[in-house]
Amino acid sequence: MSENSKSQAALQRLKEIDREYHLLGHTAAILGWDQQTYMPEAAVHERADQLSLVSGLMHERITHPEIGEKLGALGVVFDVDPVPQVPEAFTGIDRAFLRELARQYRRSSKIPKRVVAELAKQTAIGHQVWAQARKGSDFFKFSGQLAVILDLVREVSSCLGFEDHPYDPLLDEFEPYMSSAEVTEVFTSLRRGLTKLLDKIKGSGKAVDTEFLNRDYDIEKQRSFGLQVLETLGFEFKRGRLDKSAHPFTTALGASDVRITTRYDSRFFPTAIFGTIHECGHGLYELGFDPTIRGTLLAEGASLGLHESQSRMMENMIGRSRAFWVHFYPELKRLFPDSLADVQLRRFYEGINGVAPSYIRVEADEVTYNLHILLRFELEKQLVSGDLAVNDLPEAWNAKMEQLLGLTPPDDARGVLQDVHWSGGMLGYFPTYTLGNLYAAQFFYVLKADVPEWSKQVEEGQFQTILAWLREKIHKHARVYPAGELCTRVTGQSLNPRYLLDYLEEKFGDIYGF
């Protein structure tokens, strides 16, 4: 065999292993989707066994020594730096494939099986303990287990290695190739801007009327409205579904099987509709991956932040825009004539966009949401570096809440215990939410320049041009380019908080009159 055909054979074998890994991944996704939608309650323990078996089979494949050997034989260097080096001979899709496979192999093979198993065990316990602590609103019922989890997370970080900050390899799990120093820089400037903006909003003296959001909204009608919106936004029902679950999510069960969920509250309609539009953004991204990379490890979001940019842009920039409701509000009024009789479009638009500091992240508005994330990011870094002790966490949380939002949580349940992430060992995840907002605003700026008639089209319920733009510029590339590189390709520069700040300033300046 010539050198070249040996290379081709090695590459082919790596693709086969990856293909099997992804078929198993989709199988696990089906088990997970079913668990959260239709599974009878008594099946929960056996489902955990099924998921654990399939995850084990996935782990066997992704840590298979053959991957390391073949990558080495192909000249891919991946055991030093988080960014693998792929020889110049490989170009295009193959180059990206080898880069991502090496990254994934490096991460999975550097963490000992013992640590993976222990983390799985301790976070399973952690989730239960956290849920009970939150119920009783008592952080110190959770702090012991959190310390155990944090130690394991630190061990993961040191197994993976870092030059600058132990938070880096954790962040890299969710936001590949981005360092915490970069995030810190962007977030610092964002924080200044947001604080100023929030002061202006408070200073405007205007209170937005949101009372009508809490009237009666029949759930069956909410669902039918959500389906109409999805149809109009271009969600393909022959390649996807909408279902109900306790926590909304999007999951790919295959390249042509992307399922989203939402939840319903008959006394607060924004939950379901904005949840649906948010997940639709995630779903359209997954459905828009280029057919040539389907079923491979490149058919994933470039990063969690990039994924979130697609849901946030759809939910906030489009779904909470005036233009969107020029089109959809008449239908909403037709469905809920009693509850919306006295609500004109402008009042409706202001109501769904009202800004007010609050305790709970997932209920926050577009402006204060990011302050919740900044708080978590700063605390996480300190927890990981050891500068903040677990026992001092509630105090640090409350102090930061006061500083950033001017509020002190009345209890731990509405403070430090509100989110599930830490109980699952997912440190490094939170910043991706705000990265999503930042990417979204920066992309949206270019979209508006490329499609100046966007708002007129949205007013007419025409989303084809917008979707085509997203597909061409962002969706089809999936994980072929790292998120940062994609950002530069689409917008001509790296991530810049100015776009989000300008967008918010303009939108809320109009609403609050400044």
Added chain:
Amino acid sequence: MSENSKSQAALQRLKEIDREYHLLGHTAAILGWDQQTYMPEAAVHERADQLSLVSGLMHERITHPEIGEKLGALGVVFDVDPVPQVPEAFTGIDRAFLRELARQYRRSSKIPKRVVAELAKQTAIGHQVWAQARKGSDFFKFSGQLAVILDLVREVSSCLGFEDHPYDPLLDEFEPYMSSAEVTEVFTSLRRGLTKLLDKIKGSGKAVDTEFLNRDYDIEKQRSFGLQVLETLGFEFKRGRLDKSAHPFTTALGASDVRITTRYDSRFFPTAIFGTIHECGHGLYELGFDPTIRGTLLAEGASLGLHESQSRMMENMIGRSRAFWVHFYPELKRLFPDSLADVQLRRFYEGINGVAPSYIRVEADEVTYNLHILLRFELEKQLVSGDLAVNDLPEAWNAKMEQLLGLTPPDDARGVLQDVHWSGGMLGYFPTYTLGNLYAAQFFYVLKADVPEWSKQVEEGQFQTILAWLREKIHKHARVYPAGELCTRVTGQSLNPRYLLDYLEEKFGDIYGF
């Protein structure tokens, strides 16, 4: 290690392999259930890949040479006779476990991988070709592919080996440990009895009124009625679900996750309700397996015939009894006041039990249904032995229809092409339907003797005693005893067609007045 602890270790290892096999089996069941209920249409090709991967992993496990070695080391003899010999030292559950594992291993390891793959390929083609041929009602569009499949099925039979008839190892796949000679004997005497009974029914001159079955029945109300019936029959919704699919089925996604489906016809309500009760019978069987054997290869029906006995008893002996409708008819009338206004209970009862020879098996009544099966069984045996050529099949089919039911099918779609089974290579399956009816009647006879107040309880909507009887006598044993042995344990004798004939004679004698 002592001999005894070596044995224990070997047995333990076999149980681990089996456990993994069954977790994978349940995973495949989830993929299959989803495909038939909620999967978006474009996902079909990738789902086939997922199923094929999981089936491959199952096949690897069940044909693993370690199984053969360990069984041999334990003294289990399994490569000669279809009934494996397990040393006396093993008793109870372990004994049954080794017997069934040896049986399964023997079957899977005797058939070469090439034959398995070729059969999978040719039956996939076969299904498509059959569907087209049926659409065009032209058997000779299917006959070529059927011949290919039949050759492979014969090869399977000769790989497995047989003493008496090549049909035996095929039947054994679905009805373990029963020979075609036994079935032939029982069916021959059944045929005599059924022919006589059908003559009496025809001779009665009475025509049952079934017009009201075809009135308007709102589908949502049909569903809600079905759910009520399931609840009353004791189907546990925390361990199962009811969904909709094109073809009704029952599937176990886990020991505590048994899902049934039905289909709805707004102009013919028996489809949904008797489909639901039928699948409920299957579902209650699966849910009633003893907890100690859950998740093992013993947690399956003793045979397809035994499984079918549970669905047929529930559907026919209970669900189509007068007592059942004494309880449920008022509710049905309340739901469909217009369509049932002029229909009194007796007319309703006769209508859902009307007997009339017809072309299509799945639409047949309790009496003629079995004649459809006898026809298929006789033709299948001849096809497998080579006494009947594929090209002569339509003629043979039509001649037998005339002989058994006094009808000649107007076309192949309503004749030889009506069933999917042969296109899937499933020769040996059909007799299990009638075996189900036979077991059901024999069990029901004993149930009535043990619970003389059964019909009074059913009239009052009380099913606990009946369910407890089924659980104790049949359900909990699952596959621990072969079907024939279970029949003797429960009824004191081997399978005897007299019970079904007596049951039918009594029921239809009352309806048709003889």
